[in-house]
Amino acid sequence: MAIKARDRIRAKLIDEQTIVRVLLAHPMHTGRGKNEQGELIPAEFIQDIRCWRNGREVLTIKCGTATARNPYFSFQLAGGASGDKIMVRWVDNLGAKGIAETTLS
Amino acid sequence: MTHQADSKRRSFLKGAISASTLALVASSGLLLPRRLLAHWPSDAFTAESVEDALLALLGEAEVADAKQIAFKLGAPPSYAVNGASVPVEVRSDLKNIERIAILVEKNPNPLAMSVELTPDVVLPFKSMIKVAEDSEVIAVVRADGKLYRTSRDIAVDIGGCA
Known part of the structure; x- marks a missing residue:
């Protein structure tokens, strides 16, 4: 990956709900795209994303190749308190992994 | 079998x-x-x-059409210039939602993502998907063991499945 961007996560407490927004840095190659030389770029895409709140798993997202590049997800968790730890981990089809973590303020 | x-x-x-x-x-x-x-x-x-x-x-493809799901697609009104990142948003009044699947009918592999929810998660769920060409995009929700489906058509200027 040419540009090394970081995974980002934001969590906000609004109306007693935790709004989580996640932006992962990933090229999400489908295996159908071609590079400048006209060669196929091998598939490289995130398959599995899991979200934990305070160590408890709350959400699993399985992705296919049709998830957009630099995948963005937004969802809400019921309740929440200042100091909650929200963590997201992802794994792609080549076994690369990433973690993003934030604390609810 | x-x-x-x-x-x-x-x-x-x-x-x-x-x-x-x-x-x-x-x-x-x-x-x-x-x-x-x-x-x-x-x-x-x-x-x-x-x-x-x-x-x-x-494990099944029998799905009831549902009014209980609000499904937004693209920038309003259901139009995406660039198919490489089309916003989707799923809302629903249904209780006990276990899973949401988002499919793009004309993509080479229709299933874009499958979301498994626990009761802690509250909708809306938003994300971005790739759409190869003008197509129907389908959201299927499983709640209380039943499947509900809703769909939107989307027009894409630049195909996004490269």
Whole structure:
């Protein structure tokens, strides 16, 4: 990956709900795209994303190749308190992994 | 049952070859098929039709049309200039939602994502998907063991499945 961007996560407490927004840095190659030389770029895409709140798993997202590049997800968790730890981990089809973590303020 | 498994397997192989990812599949998939399947439902994600994908993912393709799901797609009104990142948003009044699947009918592999929710999660769920060409985009929600489906058409200027 040419540009090394970081995974980002934001969590906000609004109306007693935790709004989580996640932006992962990933090229999400489908295996159908071609590079400048006209060669196929091998598939490289995130398959599995899991979200934990305070160590408890709350959400699993399985992705296919049709998830957009630099995948963005937004969802809400019921309740929440200042100091909650929200963590997201992802794994792609080549076994690369990433973690993003934030604390609810 | 055997026949079904066979046809799934065939579409899996076909999908893999047509995507020219055979080498990749051979190195990562075929050698460890069980682990990979347990980890990631590859049958569902490499299925080439909406029905096959739903069947592989949820075990059934019988779905009731639902008014209880609000499904937004693209910048309003359901229009995307660039198919590489089309915003989707799923809201619903349904209780006990277990899973949301988002499928793009005309993509080479329709299933875009499958979200497994716990009761802690509250909708809306938002994300971005790729849409290859003008197509119907389908959201299927499983709540209380029943499937509900809703769909939107989207027009795309630049296909986004490269």
